[in-house]
Amino acid sequence: MAVNMGAPATAVRAHEELFAYWASRRLGGRLPGRTQIHPDDFKRHLPTVSLIDAARDPVTGERCYRQRLAGTGLYSVYGREITGRTLDEVYNTEAADYWRKELDKVVDTCRPGVGFHNLAWRGAAHMSILWLRLPLATNGAEVDMILGYDALVGGQTEKFSGIRAA
Numbered sequence: 001m002a003v004n005m006g007a008p009a010t011a012v013r014a015h016e017e018l019f020a021y022w023a024s025r026r027l028g029g030r031l032p033g034r035t036q037i038h039p040d041d042f043k044r045h046l047p048t049v050s051l052i053d054a055a056r057d058p059v060t061g062e063r064c065y066r067q068r069l070a071g072t073g074l075y076s077v078y079g080r081e082i083t084g085r086t087l088d089e090v091y092n093t094e095a096a097d098y099w100r101k102e103l104d105k106v107v108d109t110c111r112p113g114v115g116f117h118n119l120a121w122r123g124a125a126h127m128s129i130l131w132l133r134l135p136l137a138t139n140g141a142e143v144d145m146i147l148g149y150d151a152l153v154g155g156q157t158e159k160f161s162g163i164r165a166a
Helices: 009-024 039-048 074-078 093-109
Strands: 049-056 063-071 113-119 124-136 145-153 163-165
Touching: 009 039, 009 124, 009 145, 039 049, 039 063, 039 074, 039 145, 049 093, 063 074, 063 093, 074 145, 093 113, 093 124, 093 145
Parallel strands: none
Antiparallel strands: 049 063, 049 145, 063 163, 113 124, 124 145
């Protein structure tokens, strides 16, 4: 999965590595589930890895997304802990709508999504993330979780280690 958006080569290479890993976990064309993904296999990427639950609201029936897990490196991107939070709790309305649309595409098509998102909504217009979202499905067919990876570009990057989980 090659992306050429002026992003640093290391960010693109990380996306390609994670995409290849995800693709290697597919069996017979079926989507991998969370149990087929082993963080030890991509340790160096963990600081900006996330897991996003994709579910239906039991009352409204609308699709909702919640950060099940957010790597420690994402704290500096978002300025706070986002583990356990919904899109509306993390983003302003415009950014939440952007992510809802992008995540809906991943769920509806059962295909990975990739893009470039500016952090102006957070007051950091000089920074962006090159993002990758990979569908996961417990039953191999219906997306119930999304594996995410974000590479910070355009700003100062730091070395991060570890991961936070809910």
